[in-house]
Amino acid sequence: MFEAAEIGAKIAKPDYEAALPELRANLINAQFDLAKADFPVLLLLAGDDRVGCNEILNILHEWLDARFLRTSVFGSMNEEEEQQPRFWRLWRALPGRGELGIFAGSWATELIAGKLREQTTDAQFDQYCAHLCGLEKLLAADGALVLKFWIHLPKQELDRRVKKADKRKGRRSWQIGKADRRILEHYDAALPWMRRFLRLTDSGETPWTIVEGSDDRHRNLLVARTLLEQLGKQLAARAVAPAPAAPVRRPKGAQHKTEASVLDGVDLESRLDDEEYQARLAELQGRLHRRVDRARKQGITSVLAFEGWDAAGKGGVIRRITGALDAGEYHLVPIAAPTDEERAHHYLWRFWRRLPRPGEVVIFDRSWYGRVLVERVEGFAPEADWRRAYEEINDFESHLVERGFVLQKFWLHIDREEQLRRFAEREKTPYKKYKITDEDRRNRERWDDYVSALDDMVAHTSTDIAPWQLVPANDKRFARIAVLDAICEALARQLG
Amino acid sequence: MFEAAEIGAKIAKPDYEAALPELRANLINAQFDLAKADFPVLLLLAGDDRVGCNEILNILHEWLDARFLRTSVFGSMNEEEEQQPRFWRLWRALPGRGELGIFAGSWATELIAGKLREQTTDAQFDQYCAHLCGLEKLLAADGALVLKFWIHLPKQELDRRVKKADKRKGRRSWQIGKADRRILEHYDAALPWMRRFLRLTDSGETPWTIVEGSDDRHRNLLVARTLLEQLGKQLAARAVAPAPAAPVRRPKGAQHKTEASVLDGVDLESRLDDEEYQARLAELQGRLHRRVDRARKQGITSVLAFEGWDAAGKGGVIRRITGALDAGEYHLVPIAAPTDEERAHHYLWRFWRRLPRPGEVVIFDRSWYGRVLVERVEGFAPEADWRRAYEEINDFESHLVERGFVLQKFWLHIDREEQLRRFAEREKTPYKKYKITDEDRRNRERWDDYVSALDDMVAHTSTDIAPWQLVPANDKRFARIAVLDAICEALARQLG
Numbered sequence: 001m002f003e004a005a006e007i008g009a010k011i012a013k014p015d016y017e018a019a020l021p022e023l024r025a026n027l028i029n030a031q032f033d034l035a036k037a038d039f040p041v042l043l044l045l046a047g048d049d050r051v052g053c054n055e056i057l058n059i060l061h062e063w064l065d066a067r068f069l070r071t072s073v074f075g076s077m078n079e080e081e082e083q084q085p086r087f088w089r090l091w092r093a094l095p096g097r098g099e100l101g102i103f104a105g106s107w108a109t110e111l112i113a114g115k116l117r118e119q120t121t122d123a124q125f126d127q128y129c130a131h132l133c134g135l136e137k138l139l140a141a142d143g144a145l146v147l148k149f150w151i152h153l154p155k156q157e158l159d160r161r162v163k164k165a166d167k168r169k170g171r172r173s174w175q176i177g178k179a180d181r182r183i184l185e186h187y188d189a190a191l192p193w194m195r196r197f198l199r200l201t202d203s204g205e206t207p208w209t210i211v212e213g214s215d216d217r218h219r220n221l222l223v224a225r226t227l228l229e230q231l232g233k234q235l236a237a238r239a240v241a242p243a244p245a246a247p248v249r250r251p252k253g254a255q256h257k258t259e260a261s262v263l264d265g266v267d268l269e270s271r272l273d274d275e276e277y278q279a280r281l282a283e284l285q286g287r288l289h290r291r292v293d294r295a296r297k298q299g300i301t302s303v304l305a306f307e308g309w310d311a312a313g314k315g316g317v318i319r320r321i322t323g324a325l326d327a328g329e330y331h332l333v334p335i336a337a338p339t340d341e342e343r344a345h346h347y348l349w350r351f352w353r354r355l356p357r358p359g360e361v362v363i364f365d366r367s368w369y370g371r372v373l374v375e376r377v378e379g380f381a382p383e384a385d386w387r388r389a390y391e392e393i394n395d396f397e398s399h400l401v402e403r404g405f406v407l408q409k410f411w412l413h414i415d416r417e418e419q420l421r422r423f424a425e426r427e428k429t430p431y432k433k434y435k436i437t438d439e440d441r442r443n444r445e446r447w448d449d450y451v452s453a454l455d456d457m458v459a460h461t462s463t464d465i466a467p468w469q470l471v472p473a474n475d476k477r478f479a480r481i482a483v484l485d486a487i488c489e490a491l492a493r494q495l496g
Numbered sequence: 497m498f499e500a501a502e503i504g505a506k507i508a509k510p511d512y513e514a515a516l517p518e519l520r521a522n523l524i525n526a527q528f529d530l531a532k533a534d535f536p537v538l539l540l541l542a543g544d545d546r547v548g549c550n551e552i553l554n555i556l557h558e559w560l561d562a563r564f565l566r567t568s569v570f571g572s573m574n575e576e577e578e579q580q581p582r583f584w585r586l587w588r589a590l591p592g593r594g595e596l597g598i599f600a601g602s603w604a605t606e607l608i609a610g611k612l613r614e615q616t617t618d619a620q621f622d623q624y625c626a627h628l629c630g631l632e633k634l635l636a637a638d639g640a641l642v643l644k645f646w647i648h649l650p651k652q653e654l655d656r657r658v659k660k661a662d663k664r665k666g667r668r669s670w671q672i673g674k675a676d677r678r679i680l681e682h683y684d685a686a687l688p689w690m691r692r693f694l695r696l697t698d699s700g701e702t703p704w705t706i707v708e709g710s711d712d713r714h715r716n717l718l719v720a721r722t723l724l725e726q727l728g729k730q731l732a733a734r735a736v737a738p739a740p741a742a743p744v745r746r747p748k749g750a751q752h753k754t755e756a757s758v759l760d761g762v763d764l765e766s767r768l769d770d771e772e773y774q775a776r777l778a779e780l781q782g783r784l785h786r787r788v789d790r791a792r793k794q795g796i797t798s799v800l801a802f803e804g805w806d807a808a809g810k811g812g813v814i815r816r817i818t819g820a821l822d823a824g825e826y827h828l829v830p831i832a833a834p835t836d837e838e839r840a841h842h843y844l845w846r847f848w849r850r851l852p853r854p855g856e857v858v859i860f861d862r863s864w865y866g867r868v869l870v871e872r873v874e875g876f877a878p879e880a881d882w883r884r885a886y887e888e889i890n891d892f893e894s895h896l897v898e899r900g901f902v903l904q905k906f907w908l909h910i911d912r913e914e915q916l917r918r919f920a921e922r923e924k925t926p927y928k929k930y931k932i933t934d935e936d937r938r939n940r941e942r943w944d945d946y947v948s949a950l951d952d953m954v955a956h957t958s959t960d961i962a963p964w965q966l967v968p969a970n971d972k973r974f975a976r977i978a979v980l981d982a983i984c985e986a987l988a989r990q991l992g
Contacts, residue, residue, distance in 0.1 A: 040840075083795060083854040085895035091848035096840030123619030130626060131895075138888055142842045299579060344536070344592030346638045352587035358579040392634055399581035399627075 001198050003458050003468070005152040005212035009260035016217040023224055024063050030231050031065050031100060037235055039143040040095040043227065044136075045104040047151030048183060048194060049158075051175055052213035056151060057104050059220050070095050074105030086128075087135055094139070107132075108150075112193045116186055125193070129200035140205040145234045148206060149223055150198060153213040155187050195464035199398075202460055204388035210459055261451050262458045263470065266413045270472040270482075277477040284484040285324035291491040292325055296359040300494050301405045303355070304487065305367035308412030309450075311422040313476045317412065318363055320480045321487065331356060335366035347371050347381075347389075348396055355400075367409070368393055372457050377449045390460035397466045406494050407466050410483055411454070412473040416447060497694045499954050499964065501648040501708035505756035512713040519720055520559050526727050527561050527596060533731055535639040536591040539723065540632075541600040543647030544679060544690060545654075547671055548709035552647060553600050555716050566591050570601030582624075583631055590635070603628075604646075608689045612682055621689070625696035636701040641730045644702060645719055646694060649709040651683050691960035695894075698956055700884035706955055714756075757947050758954045759966065762909045766968040766978075773973035780980040781820035787987040788821055792855040796990050797901045799851070800983065801863035804908030805946075807918040809972045813908065814859055816976045817983065827852060831862035843867050843877075843885075844892055851896075863905070864889055868953050873945045886956035893962045902990050903962050906979055907950070908969040912943060 034041060043060075045053050061069065072093040081089050095101025111128055114120040120128075136146050153161075162184055165176035183190075202208050211222050272280070295302060304321070306314045322330060333354050342350040348368060356362040371389040375381035381389070400407050414422075462468040469486055473479035530537060539556075541549050557565065568589040577585050591597025607624055610616040616624075632642050649657075658680055661672035679686075698704050707718050768776070791798060800817070802810045818826060829850050838846040844864060852858040867885040871877035877885070896903050910918075958964040965982055969975035 080854060083797075083899065084851065085899045085901070087895070088848065088851065091845060094841055094845055096837060098840065121619075123617075123623070127619070127622070131891075134891060138891075139842060141884060144842075301579075341592060344594065345590055346635060346640075349587060349590055352584065355580065355584065358576060388637060395627075395630060395634075399583070403579065403581045405581070 001195055001202075001208075001210055001459055001462055002152050002154075003265070003462055003470070004262035004455050005210045005459075006154040007212070007260050007262060007265045008214055009212055009218045010215045011217040011221055013217065016221065019221065023221070023228070026228055027063050027224060028065055030228055030235070031068050033235050034100060034231060035068055035098045037238060038097050039145060039234065039238060040097050040139075041100045041145045041147065041227075041231060041234075042095060042139060043100065043102045044146070044148040045102060045151070046106075046108045047149070047153075047211075047213070048109070048187075048190070049151040049153035049213035050179055050183065051161075052151040052153060052211075052216075052219060053104055055216065056149070056219065056223055057102065060102060060223075063224060064100070068100060070099055070101040072101070072103050072105070074103065074107060076106070076110065086131055090135065097143075108194075108197055112190050112197060113186075115193050116189055125196070126200060129197055133201045133203055133206070136201070136206040137203060143238075145230060146206040147227060147230055148201075148208045149226075150208050150210050151213045151219065152210055155184070157214045158184050158187065192464050199394050199463040199465070202394070203391045204384070207387065207390070207460065262455050263413055263451060266470045266472050268413070268415055268418075268472050268474040270478045271475040272477040272481060274477070277481060280481050281320065281484070284481065284488060285320070287488050288321065288324040288484060288491075291488060291495060292329055292361060294495055295361075295406070295491055296329060298495065299358040300491075301356055301358055301403075302361040302487075302491070303364070303400060303405055303407050304361065305364045305369070305407075305409040306412070307367060307369050307373065307410065308471075308473065309414050309419055311419050311426070312412035312414045312473045313479055314365055314412055316476055317410075317480050317483050318365060320484060321363065324484075325361065330361040330363060332363045332365065335364060335370060347375075348392060351396070368396065369409075369457060369461075372461075373450065373453050376453050377446050390457075393461055394463055394466075397461075397463070401465045404494065406487075406490050408469065408487055408490050409466060410469045410471050410486070412471050412479055414473050418474045497691055497698075497704070497706055497955055497958055498648050498650075499761070499958055499966070500758035500951050501706045501955075502650040503708070503756050503758060503761040504710055505708055505714045506711045507713040507717055509713065512717065515717065519717070519724070522724055523559050523720060524561055526724055526731070527564050529731050530596060530727060531564055531594050533734060534593050535641060535730065535734060536593050536635075537596045537641045537643065537723075537727060537730075538591060538635060539596065539598045540642070540644040541598060541647070542602075542604045543645070543649075543707075543709070544605070544683075544686070545647040545649035545709035546675055546679065547657075548647040548649060548707075548712075548715060549600055551712065552645070552715065552719055553598065556598060556719075559720060560596070564596060566595055566597040568597070568599050568601070570599065570603060572602070572606065582627055586631065593639075604690075604693055608686050608693065609682075611689050612685055621692070622696060625693055629697045629699055629702070632697070632702040633699060639734075641726060642702040643723060643726055644697075644704045645722075646704050646706050647709045647715065648706055651680070653710045654680050654683065688960045695890050695959040695961070698890070699887045700880070703883065703886070703956065758951050759909055759947060762966045762968050764909070764911055764914075764968050764970040766974045767971040768973040768977060770973065773977060776977050777816065777980070780977065780984060781816070783984050784817065784820040784980060784987075787984055787991065788825055788857060790991055791857075791902070791987055792825060794991065795854040796987075797852050797854055797899075798857040798983075798987070799860070799896060799901055799903050800857065801860045801865070801903075801905040802908070803863060803865050803869065803906065804967075804969065805910050805915055807915050807922070808908035808910045808969045809975055810861055810908055812972055813906075813976050813979050814861055816980060817859065820980075821857065826857040826859060828859045828861065831860060831866060843871075844888060847892070864892065865905075865953060865957075868957075869946065869949050872949050873942050886953075889957055890959055890962075893957075893959070897961045900990065902983075902986050904965065904983055904986050905962060906965045906967050906982070907954075908967050908975055910969050914970045 045056060047053050057071070057073075061071070070093070074089060077089070090103065090107075093101070093103065111120070111125065115125055136148075140146050158180065161176055162181055198208055198210070209222070209226050211219055213219050292302070306318060308314050318332065322332060331354070335350075338347075338350060347370075351364070351368045354362060354364075371381055371393070372386050376383075376386040397407060458468050458470070469483075471479050471482050541552060543549050553567070553569075557567070566589070570585060573585070586599065586603075589597065589599065607616070607621065611621055632644070636642050654676065657672055658677055694704055694706070705718070705722050707715050709715050788798070802814060804810050814828065818828060827850070831846075834843075834846060843866075847860070847864045850858060850860075867877055867889070868882050872879075872882040893903060954964050954966070965979075967975050967978050
């Protein structure tokens with residue numbers, strides 16, 4: 001879920017300053033429209049970037065009309081709050097219809113700190129998340145616009161800032177404090193719990209927007225533009241005011257971007273020469289064979305899902321896997337258009353029915369992620385459906401992981417030039433020609449829409465229990481080895 | 497939740513036989529309309545009445561066209577099923593759009609049996625319920641009509657049947673078997689877990705219908721009519737077919753009734769003579785005073801909610817409570833029309849903000865149940881809102897109980913004649929005259945609508961953690977003593 005918030009997205013100062021006047025005017029106007037509207041806006045501000053949360057809070061007070069703002073900062077609970085029902089203090093501070101309420105505070109980080117101090121069981125942690133998400137959904141069902149921002153600072157950036165503060169001790173080092181040093185110290189231990197928290201509180205009605213805090217300008221614009229856009233949408237949907245003139249330059253439904261994509265972080269220069277490839281392939285295929293064998297005997301089931309650009313080489317990767325297995329050990333399930341029967345069911349049904357028997361391996365060539373990729377981009381699924389799908393998919397995957405399944409999901413990434421080159425090559429190779437269809441060409445035109453969809457997919461479904469693996473595949477050899485290696489490692493972890 | 501299913505509702509044989517031809521024709525027609533529709537129907541059949549579940553299953557197969565029926569009976573899980581992700585077998589058996597699927601089986605009773613055998617922790621129990629409810633909601637969000645029936649047999653009726661079967665051993669006693677004797681044996685231990693299961697899996701999108709199994713004819717008609725009506729509604733909403741000619745004779749939204757109401761079980765003949773009343777009043781007020789005092793010192797908070805017919809005597813009851821308390825110990829919160837500020841928030845907000853400080857008592861004269869009573873009956877809240885409210889209210893109350901609050905909720909019940917008598921009396925008593933308004937008179941006309949709303953309210957919100965107390969109040973003295981006694985007992989339980 002943090003992948004897209006660790007790519008060093010930046011906004012140059014001149015671009016930032018050019019964007020501000022219009023943005024600030026639009027924010028104020030949207031706030032006025034909201035005042036007449038019949039719903040409240042609740043903006044939740046949380047994250048591991050303590051300083052960033054504070055700065056955003058201040059910026060929002062600067063940019064918005066503070067008269068119509070209700071801000072509540074929740075610190076540690078006092079004794080009375082501890083004795084009150086859970087979320088009592090949140091309930092009391094809720095904004096009313098027409099108001100914009102900002103909740104900032106440490107309920108998430110305190111929950112996670114409690115987990116690290118072993119004061120909280122897993123079940124209590126999960127229950128807290130379920131209650132919190134339940135409260136947010138209850139408000140959304142009542143018409144509230146619930147916007148949730150998690151400000152995230154990659155570890156090396158926090159580390160850099162702490163070191164920098166150490167150097168200029170005494171001079172302006174007040175911003176980075178003891179609390180941040182504590183965050184840095186427990187960063188690795190806290191990370192899985194942050195991801196679990198985000199997974200369990202992410203929903204179609206009240207999704208998280210994960211914001212990288214490394215660059216102030218990127219951070220500020222992303223939060224403000226998301227607020228502006230979602231508010232504009234809700235105002236339009238409620239038809240109380242005309243949609244404000246928010247500068248919307250992106251495909252429908254996508255999370256707001258400041259250019260950068262999580263795919264930018266995939267190093268497409270990764271290569272393997274043929275000699276090393278052949279050696280590693282033989283070694284990994286042998287290892288895979290043995291581990292799948294042991295898994296079968298122990299009843300450990302594996303589910304492998306492959307997604308990727310057209311011509312990214314999914315077929316070749318999959319053949320290198322199946323080549324190492326006995327025919328009876330695995331099922332290969334290519335996912336094309338659903339059958340009539342499949343179409344008659346919930347979209348997850350076709351995957352549930354193809355789950356393997358205990359100890360088997362199933363390989364999905366394309367997967368349940370079609371819902372949030374092709375179905376979203378092509379408009380086959382209405383927005384409400386694909387938005388809800390992130391939560392449904394996370395639930396689905398958690399059920400598999402709970403039973404001890406090995407679950408691995410791969411996105412094979414190539415760039416547009418490489419894709420074009422491969423298309424051209426296929427046209428020249430008679431036996432590969434059938435692989436290019438007009439649809440492939442049309443899909444290329446949708447490249448940017450797919451990038452948006454991919455970024456959202458990774459933001460919402462690359463979870464603690466089932467992270468996405470974005471595999472550089474401009475070099476087919478590198479991709480095949482990377483995937484085989486990942487599967488072997490995952491099996492080893494489960495075999496113990 | 498079982499209150500309305502323990503009142504011995506009956507249908508006479510001639511009425512039953514007169515109703516059947518039309519009902520069966522309508523069922524078959526609705527099934528044909530469904531075949532052309534774009535959604536599936538999933539009918540879940542569960543309950544403590546094992547024989548009843550089987551009989552309903554057979555009746556449905558007799559009345560419906562079995563060609564378009566997909567029935568799955570889930571017994572104990574086999575070894576493979578145990579290793580698959582939770583609900584794997586349910587997923588695989590789901591009906592497709594246009595199909596009617598019936599799931600019968602023991603997933604609930606096995607869960608509860610596991611709890612009684614102490615194989616399951618509370619957290620695991622709750623998580624199972626949350627997962628199950630999540631699956632049902634996921635299907636509903638996808639358009640499925642999910643109908644859930646819990647067939648309930650009151651303990652004395654099961655006891656009677658078991659004894660009867662014992663008598664005619666050897667002769668047709670096959671119906672009542674070992675399994676039913678086991679249910680009887682563990683009935684009291686299982687009851688709170690059944691109620692917890694029902695509370696945690698009851699939702700606005702997928703509500704339970706609790707069906708009393710004592711009378712076959714009542715049971716069969718209630719299930720079939722509910723199916724027919726909900727299916728008709730969904731077909732109409734999806735505009736695939738005209739609403740079928742289902743015999744709908746009841747106010748919009750109410751659960752299907754076969755005449756009887758949970759209020760019929762309230763013994764309005766209950767009386768106390770004045771002497772006994774005075775003695776008990778003095779005794780109970782003293783006891784209440786002492787217990788509230790101890791609760792205050794221990795930080796135990798009390799929330800008392802009063803609902804009831806107009807002129808049922810809520811004010812008089814409340815005065816007998818407050819008369820026993822010091823002014824600083826309690827808050828009395830009369831709930832009238834919401835203020836502007838309250839209207840600007842979620843309807844539960846006004847109650848959250850009035851929750852007492854630790855150790856205090858708050859008395860709500862009318863309560864959050866207005867949502868599912870007056871707001872429903874008067875049409876102030878759209879159906880989707882009040883249907884969702886049952887779950888929201890159960891959540892709200894569970895948060896209070898979780899923190900150790902004493903939560904008591906009372907419905908003061910009088911009959912129409914008594915109400916009329918009291919209205920007439922008020923007109924004669926000058927200082928009481930202001931209490932009757934035109935609205936009171938209009939409300940009387942809505943009596944039957946309120947009875948429907950009350951039955952649904954009790955079915956969905958009289959839970960294991962916060963049961964409703966339906967207090968006979970034709971005799972004011974009896975009602976006052978009953979309420980004082982209940983509060984004293986509840987305090988005693990919490991004081992330990």
